[in-house]
Amino acid sequence: MPDPAPFPMRVVRDVQQAERALKGLASRTVDDRQLEARSKVDSILAAVRQHGDTALMDYTERFDRFRPDPVAIPEAALEEAWTQMPMDLRDALELAHRRIKEFHQRQRPVDIAMEGPHGEQLGRRWRPVKRAGLYVPGGRAAYPSTVLMNAVPARVAGVQEIVICSPAAADGQVNPVVLGAAHLAGIRTVLRVGGAQAIAAMAFGTESVPKVDVISGPGNIYVTLAKQAVYGLVGIDSMAGPSEVLVIADHSANPRHVAADLLAQAEHDPLAAAVLITTDPRLADTIGAEIAQQLQNHPRREICEASLKDWGLIVICEDLETCANLSDKFSPEHLELLVERPEPLAERIQNAGAIFLGPWSPEAVGDYLAGPNHTLPTCGAARFSGALSVETFMRHTSMIGFNRTALEATGSAVRQLAGSEGLHSHAESVRLRLS
Incomplete structure (x- = not known):
């Protein structure tokens, strides 16, 4: 059988042209479809807020083709899903759970307690939120990794109540691997609802869904826009967009590895972006043939091809410094450094x-x-934010305890500052204590 023709990916050699191309990739979700989706999301949020479970079930029946009555999955079903799981998969999940937990335990923030120059007590105290809602995509796919990556930091933070919402298939069943992962993570409440209606239910509360303090987890454009809309009423982890990888490679990179890593990103979603920036023109010339080879009999070939056709990019640079500059301007979710000295x-x-x-x-x-x-900023958000963490499920409170000596030492300055802002009673609250 002859080798397949190289997969056609856009190749750019000019730095300014590369900057424009990367800017286009970063804004790949901003289009008319988002405006249409936002209108639908607003209607769903309003209906669930007003009608509670009735709207939640109606939308689930409309979009997912089953009526979730009851909404909650029995806790015994979570344990059963775990015990019936193949042993190799259980071992893999336990290894992942252990490694994720060990890493996130090191993230627990430390309270600050200090004494000021006049004996005043100053500090910052961390506490977990009471209840967290985790969104786990579902339906035709299973994402046990999403369960662990959201549930583990919430539990390490000390959250008392954790609720998972995950859409079910048309038969009303949530994927058993997701249920088993929830059991492993110590989750007792899994609700078989998804979409914007699930976000609304967690944000507002319904008869069956408790109101939460923080919502985390990825989803489609409707889930993402719903999270954006309820932010402020509840906390959220981030505005997750389609996934992306940027690979910086030099002459030492293995073309088979590079192609596999680009495809590993492309197979997520037709909107996923896969970018190669290289100092080796030969790699740029051969990568299309390697991608075509690996796409043969690929189970998600259509998704990969759509992603690479629309959002794939190869950039050839003179040196690694230029590669790094372009990467920083794109601010990728995932950055692979396949170079001699990473x-x-x-x-x-x-x-x-x-x-x-x-x-x-x-x-x-x-x-x-x-x-x-693995929950990371996308579409350029790495310029100002980072990964989901233990702190996502916590909040801090400032602690201020002045004594008379401290107030006497600073009171005049407080009164001066209050006066400069025209706030009379601010100044009086100090003067009266010291008079």
């Missing part, structure tokens, strides 16, 4: 959700069990 290049990088160092660190290990969280 550590110095990683020090140069400023903006990335996660950096994978060298040929033995494919992005897939980060997705499942490396330890750091």
Whole structure:
């Protein structure tokens, strides 16, 4: 059988043209479809807020083709899903759970308690939120990794109540691997609802769904826009967009590895972006043939081809410094450094959700069990945010305890500042205490 024709990917050699192309990739979700989706989301949120379970069940029946009555899955079904799972998969999930937990336990923030120059007590105290809602995509697919990456940091934070919402298939069943992962993570409440209606239910509360304080977890555009709409009423982890990888490679990179890593991102979603920035023109010339070879008999070939056709990009640069500059401007969710000396290049990088160092660190290990969280900023958000963490499920409170000596020492300055802002009673609240 002859080798397939190389897969056609856009190739750019000019730096300014590359910058424009990367800017287009970063804004790939901003279009008329988002405006149409936002209108639908607003209607769903309003209906669930007003009608509670009735609207939640009606929308689930309309979109997922079954009526979730009851909404909650019996806790015994979670344990049964775990015990009936193949042993190899259970072992893999336990390994992932252990590694994720060990890493996130090191994230627990430390309270600050200090004494000021006049004996006043100052501090910052961390406490977990009371209830967290985790969204786990479902239906035709299973995402046990999403369960662990959201549930583990919430539990490490000390959240008392954790609720999972996950859409079921048309037969009303949530994927048993998701249920088993929930049991492993110590989750007792799994609700078989999804979409914007599930986000609304967790944000507002219904007869069957408790109102939560924080919502985390990825989803489609309707879920993402719903999270954006309820932010402020509840906390959210981030505005997750379609996934993306940027690979910086030099002459030492193995073309088979590079192609596999680009396809590993492309197979997520037709909107996923896979970018190769390389200093080796030969790699740029051969990668299309390697991708075509690996696409043969690929179970998600159509998704991969759509992703690479619309959002795939190869950039050829003169040096690694230029590669790093382009990467920082794109601020990728996942950044792989397939170069001879990845550590110095990683020090140069400023903006990335996660950096994978060298040929033995494919992005897939980060997705499942490396330890750091796989819920990462997308579409340029790595410029100002980072991964989901234990702190996502916590909030901090400032502690201020002045004594008379401290107030006497600082009161005049407080009164001066209050006066400059025209706030009379602010100044009086100090003066009266010291008069």
